[in-house]
Amino acid sequence: MSLELGNKILMKGNEALAEAAIQAGCRFYAGYPITPQNEIPEYMARRMPEVGGVFIQAESEISAINMVYGASAAGARAMTSSSSPGISLKQEGISFLACAELPAVIVNIQRGGPGLGSIAASQSDYFQATKGGGHGDYRLLVYAPSSVQEMIDLTIKAFDKADEYRNPVMILGDGVIGQMMEPATIKTDNTYNLPKKDWALTGCKGRKPNVIKTLHTEEGVLEELNIKLKDKYERMKINEVMYEILFPEDADLIVVAFGIAARISSSAVTMARKEGLIVSLFRPITLFPFPENELKKLADEPALNGKRKFLTVEMNLGQMVEDVRLSVEGKSKVDFYGRTGGSIPTPEEILEVIKTLI
Numbered sequence: 001m002s003l004e005l006g007n008k009i010l011m012k013g014n015e016a017l018a019e020a021a022i023q024a025g026c027r028f029y030a031g032y033p034i035t036p037q038n039e040i041p042e043y044m045a046r047r048m049p050e051v052g053g054v055f056i057q058a059e060s061e062i063s064a065i066n067m068v069y070g071a072s073a074a075g076a077r078a079m080t081s082s083s084s085p086g087i088s089l090k091q092e093g094i095s096f097l098a099c100a101e102l103p104a105v106i107v108n109i110q111r112g113g114p115g116l117g118s119i120a121a122s123q124s125d126y127f128q129a130t131k132g133g134g135h136g137d138y139r140l141l142v143y144a145p146s147s148v149q150e151m152i153d154l155t156i157k158a159f160d161k162a163d164e165y166r167n168p169v170m171i172l173g174d175g176v177i178g179q180m181m182e183p184a185t186i187k188t189d190n191t192y193n194l195p196k197k198d199w200a201l202t203g204c205k206g207r208k209p210n211v212i213k214t215l216h217t218e219e220g221v222l223e224e225l226n227i228k229l230k231d232k233y234e235r236m237k238i239n240e241v242m243y244e245i246l247f248p249e250d251a252d253l254i255v256v257a258f259g260i261a262a263r264i265s266s267s268a269v270t271m272a273r274k275e276g277l278i279v280s281l282f283r284p285i286t287l288f289p290f291p292e293n294e295l296k297k298l299a300d301e302p303a304l305n306g307k308r309k310f311l312t313v314e315m316n317l318g319q320m321v322e323d324v325r326l327s328v329e330g331k332s333k334v335d336f337y338g339r340t341g342g343s344i345p346t347p348e349e350i351l352e353v354i355k356t357l358i
Contacts, residue, residue: 008183013148013173014039016184017107018047020155021079023186025194026105027053028071028078030064032086035119036175037109040081061086065093065106072102073212075200077159081107083175084125085116087133094168095134098229099214101199103162105155106140107171109178112342120342121175123259126319129172130288137226139233141169141240142287144258148182154285156187161240163195165232172287174315176260176344233289242285243294247273250304251280253358256295256324257313258284261345265313268350277358278304287320292327299328309357310334313350315343 011019018040021029029048031041041057048055054071058064064080071078082090087108097104110125112118129142141161143154151173158169201210216222246266257265262283272279282298284291299308310332312321321336328334337353339345 008185010181010183011148011186012039012179012181013145013151014109014178015043016148016186017151017155017171017173017178018043019186020152021105021159022047022051022053024156024159025077026079026159027051028068028076029053029080030056030058030067030071030078031080031082032058032061032064034083034086036111036121036178037081037083037107039178040107040109061089062093065090065097068104069093069097069100069102072097072104073100073201075197075202077103077105077163077194079105079107079159081109083109083111084113084122085111087125087128091128091134094140095132095136095138096214097168098138098140099136099225100212101166101229102168102212103159103166104168105158105162105171106168107155108173110172110174112340118342119175121177121260121315121344122340122342123174123261123315124317124319124340125172126287126314126316129170130290130323138229139236139288141165141167141236141289142172143169143242144172144285144287145177146259146262146283147184148177148180149184150285151177152184152186163197165236166199167232172259174260175342237289240286241289241291241294243291244283244285246281246283248280250278250302251308252278252303252305253309253311253354254280254282254298255311255313255350255354256282256284256320258287258320261313261315264345264347265350267347268354271347271351272354277354279354279358284320290323290327292323295324295327296329296331299331308332311353311357312336313345314338315345316340
């Protein structure tokens, strides 16, 4: 495959993400087919041999995540991808990665649930992604792209941050973002410098052996590890928060949405402003760490016409809305509008909700 540096090309979100991973230095991918993320393993199967990487279609999602664990422990930049129920099967392995402080990128192109659900887009895995998902005290750095370009940019960033924090990072997309096509730019200068990993299992080579494990039976050792991990997550809260605000000035109502719901909500907000309603959009890009301080500041600021309100829009029955309510600390009313089971809201639906609240 030949891509020219800096040129815009029309790509599907899943394929753009896969190419971005390769350009970021990913040389190990293990996964298992499930819609709507199948273009990622398909693309990797073709591209990995071209760049000297390894592609494995594992016998199951459980096998795939444990293969990523092994590749990461050996120092490789490793990735897996799946969709909702497949990510559920990977949760034990993700917890193992976090405990062992192994960097990896995990992609979830969400589909409708619970259960096998449907193959349509959804955002019902927010709790799973941001509250741990598996067992134990651990967190993932979670990015929520809302465009094909962000699928590229945040995937590259995810590999860098995974190595920086020695922690798994999740790209939380959805079926719309994964399947849609948009023009986007991928850097292809092939000069990526990978960080040195002195902790990796690369053979002793005359040095003291490295040990990577997740079983800690000595008294107090696991507690010390959990406190160390918590300190890491607190650093993420200070340094890694990302968000975007559309029309921030003096809004009477702030719509809060992520991913494809934010794309749809931005159209609704634009329509509302054309009708004279003072509305803005707040889009979290990192779901963990969540931009709680930024939302708290917005709740503290006066609106143009009285007390400021918030409306959270999600493609689920109400998940991120809990973090929005915690962030504003009761200083503002927070309403919710959601569609679930793979149903996608329209800008007109959201506009009608906005009108009822102002």
